Amino acid sequence: MEVIKADITKLDVDAIVNAANKQLKGGGGVDGAIHRAGGAAIMEECRDIGGCETGEAVITTAGELPSKKVIHTVGPVWNGGGKKEEQLLASCYSNSLKTASENDLKTVAFPNISTGIYGFPKDKAADIAIDTVGRYLEAHQDIEKVAFVCFDDENKQLYEDRLT
Ligand code: ADP
Numbered sequence: 001m002e003v004i005k006a007d008i009t010k011l012d013v014d015a016i017v018n019a020a021n022k023q024l025k026g027g028g029g030v031d032g033a034i035h036r037a038g039g040a041a042i043m044e045e046c047r048d049i050g051g052c053e054t055g056e057a058v059i060t061t062a063g064e065l066p067s068k069k070v071i072h073t074v075g076p077v078w079n080g081g082g083k084k085e086e087q088l089l090a091s092c093y094s095n096s097l098k099t100a101s102e103n104d105l106k107t108v109a110f111p112n113i114s115t116g117i118y119g120f121p122k123d124k125a126a127d128i129a130i131d132t133v134g135r136y137l138e139a140h141q142d143i144e145k146v147a148f149v150c151f152d153d154e155n156k157q158l159y160e161d162r163l164t
Contacts, residue, residue: 001133001146003159008149009037012066014105015059016149017096019113020072022051024058029116030151034070038063042070055091057099069105071096075114078121086128089114093132097143106144112155126158 008016008030018034021027024046026035035042045060052058057073073096076088092113100108110129114120133146150156 001130001137001148001163003148003150003156003163005150005153005156007033007151008109008111009033009065011109011147011149013107013109013145013147014067015069015071015100015103015108016062016065016067017057017108017110017113018070018072019075019111019116019118020046020052022054022074024049024051024072027117030111034065038065038070046072055088055095057092057095059099059103067109069103071099071108073113075118075120078114078119085114085120086124089120089125089128090132093129094136097133097136097140097146101140101142104142106142107147108143108145109147109149111149111151115155122155123158126155126162130159130162 019030041063049058052074054074059071062070073092076085115122115125148159
């Protein structure tokens with residue numbers, strides 16, 4: 001596992017993960033950036049898929065992006081913690097990696113799911129992300145590298161504190 005500060009749309013990895021919404025209709029934040037940079041082909045496949053439940057993941061082409069595929073997962077909206085937000089966020093990470101495994105994708109980059117517009121506390125989200133990915137990698141040898149792509153300094157510091 002590694003931490004980097006970058007724009008996820010620029011990364012040449014097998015799969016980048018999108019923090020999508022249930023309608024898979026695009027939006028702000030990292031979702032908007034991925035659709036803008038990847039072009040219309042991603043949205044066409046999203047439309048055909050139709051939607052995605054919170055905590056689950058679907059896969060599409062990466063269009064014009066340098067990665068091979070985009071895995072779209074829907075993070076929970078933070079509602080105080082009593083709505084299974086923590087389990088659902090963990091499911092986003094594990095289901096995204098399961099989707100990568102099933103599609104023979106070995107290098108995966110995650111954004112800090114739910115910590116933008118969806119308001120999940122960043123420190124808790126970092127704990128869940130690292131714990132869930134760590135467990136998955138221990139149990140599955142096929143994934144070679146996972147990058148946590150931090151867009152802001154606060155998230156980068158939280159991940160570095162936990163991983164180094
Ligand atoms: P959510 O709705 O799941 O909270 P957001 O897109 O609002 O999704 O935020 C998720 C995280 O993605 C935030 O930490 C935000 O800073 C980050 N982010 C926004 N744009 C990019 C980008 N181009 N590359 C990587 N991370 C990004």
